[in-house]
Amino acid sequence: MNAKRFLLVGLLSSCALAANKQDAMNARERAMDALRGLNSSAILPNFNEHPKEQSLETKQLKNLSINALPNNATAQDIYRNAGNHAARLSENSPEVRYAEQLLENPEEALNGACYTKNAECIEKVSDHSCFESIEYKKLSCADELKVSVQPISQTVTRTMSASPYNLESTIDLSHCPKGDWHCSAANLIQFHEHCEAVDISVTTNNKPRVITQKPTCTEHTLKIKKSYWERQAQLTITLTQKISDDEWLHRDCDKIQNQSHQGQCFIQEANKCLDANQTRWINGVMISRPCWKQEYHYQCMNITSSGCTGFMNQGCSQIGSQCSAQQQSQCTQYTQTFRCLEKQCLPEKTICPGTMACADGQCDESQMEESSDAGEGISRLGALAGAAGDVAANQIRSGIPAIFKGKNSTCRKVILNTRNCCGGSHQMTHCSQDEKRLAKAKEEGRAFRVGEYCAKKVIGCVETKESWCVFPNSLAAIIQIQGRFRQLGISFGRAKGNENKADCRGITPEELERINFSSLDMSRIEKEFVDRMTPPSNGQMSQANQSRIMHLQNQGKAHD
Template identity: 30%
Template sequence: MKRLLLFLLLAVGHCAVADGVSDAYNAGAAAAASSKSQGTSAASGTDPSSVIPGYTASPSQSSYYGGVQGGDGDISSKGQSALGQDDAGQSIISSGTTNPATTIDPTADFIQNGKNAEANSASITDGTNTQCTTKVVSKSVFENYSCDRDVNQVQTCARTGTVTGHYEDTTTTETITIDSDSLGFNSDTLTVNWGPVPEGTVTSAVFTYTFRKGLAYSNPVWFLNVTTLGQKLTMYDDSGSYTLASGVSLSAGDTLSFTLGNQANANNPGSIWTAGQANKMYHFVLTLTIQKTDRKYVTDVTWSESCGFDKSTAIATDGTTCVDPGGTRTVTVDGQTYSQSADCWQYSDAYIVPVNSTGNCATLMADRNCTVSGRSCTASEGGICLHEADTYQCQTTYSSQGLLCAGQYFCQSGDCSETDGAGDSGFDTAVAKLAGLASAGEDVRDDQVNIKAFTGQALYCRKAMAGFSNCCVDTGWGNSAGLANCNSDEMAIGKAKAKKVTVLVGEACNREVLGVCVQKKQAYCVFQGKLARIIQEQGRRDQLHISFGSGDSPDCRGITVPELQSINFDLINFQDFYSDLMANQKIPDSATMVQQAKDRIAAQVAAQTGGK
């Protein structure tokens, strides 16, 4: 109970203290609010000269500042005047002229080291200094170069059909039968001709007869015979037959004769024949087989092949195309005209043939410091690559000889610019960009209305067809007889490829037969120089994605100014241009450069000494 009473008393006391603090805070806040602006009001209404000794609103130093565009108020000359009149300035001048000069000990170490370095400078350059070591410094640089070449090509052979023919002998056989009943013998006629006979050769002759021998009464006058085909055929028996000799030649229109006779060779057997006919005393039949040979001209088609290459080297076929449609043609032989039909009169047979071409890669292929780092096929036929783009990585090693002295390398060979470790100076890139701008400026100067830079020319070359040479090859110009049929544009493309100034656009049909393309052509954009081709190819096509058109409609236009501004030249590989740059630069030899330096020094000395 006592503890509870004590707690209540403490709580009441605490509340009383809190009320007092709150009242004090409120009174202070009210006082501050009423006087918060008195200080600033007093400061703004006070005159500085009344409270700051020596105050002036326009000090003399303000004349030294004339504003951003003004002068310095001649502060330099006034400062120099103050230095000569002011006591402090006089003291400084007096001490500089009257104080004794500082004495340098000639035996001091830094003096002796300098003299030794001067005296031994020759040993640094000639390599005899014992504190220096001879060093050979090498630096290798790897750069990428691009080129392209043919690896295979399509060649064609022409198969041409010609109407020819030959003579053939055809044999026909005819059988004729001559019956004695049709021969009109009478008492006045001893020989009867039958005909005409067909033309040919008698291959078989059979004579058969019947004779009523009993009516002859053994009288020789009554025994009968007949002569035909040069043979006498007797009829002395009741019947009989004869096989006559073959080989007798008969001509068309000839007649066959039958001559009468008898065994007694009577002068006038006609009555006997007549009596024999009347009573049917005899009857004979001659059966002849005649063979005729006719000579006939038969037409056919003879095919001849013409190839401008060794067909045995082909690695694959690439199809056959009819380039001369079929129809009927004629040929005249011995004054007679014959006709022959064919589905096609000429075919073009395509073959894929390896080609030993270096394209424009010859220099890179011959350089033992260059290796192929990438290949891509840019044209193919039937799944076989015809043309490829190659990337070569070439290593260039720069070396110099010098002395390493206390960590400092001194070059002696004079070719240290490539081995100083500073890296690529960007000179080549800068020159390439400047050359690009200069070339663009040439185009602008020529046409200030339609301003475009690096304009190219569209040229075409024909591909192989029916024995026609492939005029799109990148090698063999000048040493292949087949290329003699190529025109000047095609030859220009071949030379432009070697100079790396072409861009392949695509293919189109050059010749159609009945709606079928029988010869293709390739379209190229040819530019004035390698630099134009690089910027067009890597800038326009690869960066801006503006195509060069199609084989039917190539677009070799120049690059407009806005397009040129959109190209990032830092992303363009100018290595192909660098090689030309280095090959064409004119650097004088060392003797010439030394003489030029001597001449310049002599001229300067003469100018300073008045020519004495």
């Protein structure tokens, strides 16, 4: 659908190029002057460029909105209208069918080939109203925390050095003492950030040593007993860490949250912790967490009856939606308004206009002059058309981040570079299809690097992955990277340590309005457009005109 919109924009721009150049330049300057002089505070009442809400994090919004509902008129209005229907696009509507017909054969239309003129019709417009009844159901779901514990063992050697008068030796397992040339990084224990408990054994020549103080996950000091005469000894230390991994299981909440993003459900009250501050025995370790289970409550709506199906099937266009009945501040019935066209048509005609006069440009005395205005204008119009396409296709409402949506993709980097699928071209044979598609997206400038994280650990990290946000086309990448990230400062999440929390979400309509399109570098799209607009050579145009003249001579019309 996006490709067809760009063809339509290209047809319109080709017609515009035939107009007077000076008039086009003057119109462009007037439009740019109007945009530069725009003062939002003078147009929008109570406009504030830096509202206090800009410091809020996304996860705070749900609870704040619920708390504001009893005392805030604006919040109550939003709550009442949470289930409002967006207008639904009908593929049979006249505006959609006309656009499809115009884009069927654009090249033949430009080359002057014969075409069929649609039947001339007398259109009668009529508006119709219908009703849709809504019922609401209370749905609840819960997210449960799953904690798994895995052991990771590490064996190192350390040299014990102590005064002969001491009967105890102290060793810091994570640091080397100053001046100890026996100790290096290879002799140190790496303590994991999610360590829950440790077990340790110490031997000398395969004989166990007496441990007087064991280390913990946070205190890394080991103390062992020694004899009075013992000054130095080679120690073999084996330490096993119990590593925890937390995972929230969404289960039935995923389906309800998807309905919430589509405007079919909205949260009724703040989330509640069901199992708070408990300690559980998992794989031999006592694990404590502030919350093990969270419950969510939603109101979800369902259309129980609709009298609008007939208008939708006829291809009528929806022009209005209004709540006509409500109970307890919830709309239970909507009045939908559709506009339908009734036609009385004459038979269609076939028209053959022939090639355009002066097609080779010989009768034009003006000089050829290159201009970047066309490519620039088309790229700007293309950005707006692409945004409008996402809004129409996905029925995007205010606050929904779904315009120019990206997708998270990763590639592997095995330690010691034995296999690196994050470098090179998309022709790499040892990498997966997803990694090849990511490489191709990077070559085309459609990807943004979020970061790098550890994807697999054994003793230390043995495989890392790069996390990228990949966008479906160059236009989406330009607006996301230059507009969202560089202008608005909205990050693409993070990938660090053991976590990949990339945020490749789309842009909301409000964020799109804040982007300064005149500052975007559209050169990649401009070049693609200009490359497709290469005009025919003088020789080609001359040959076409000569053929036309010969045809007229054969018909006896060369003098016309």
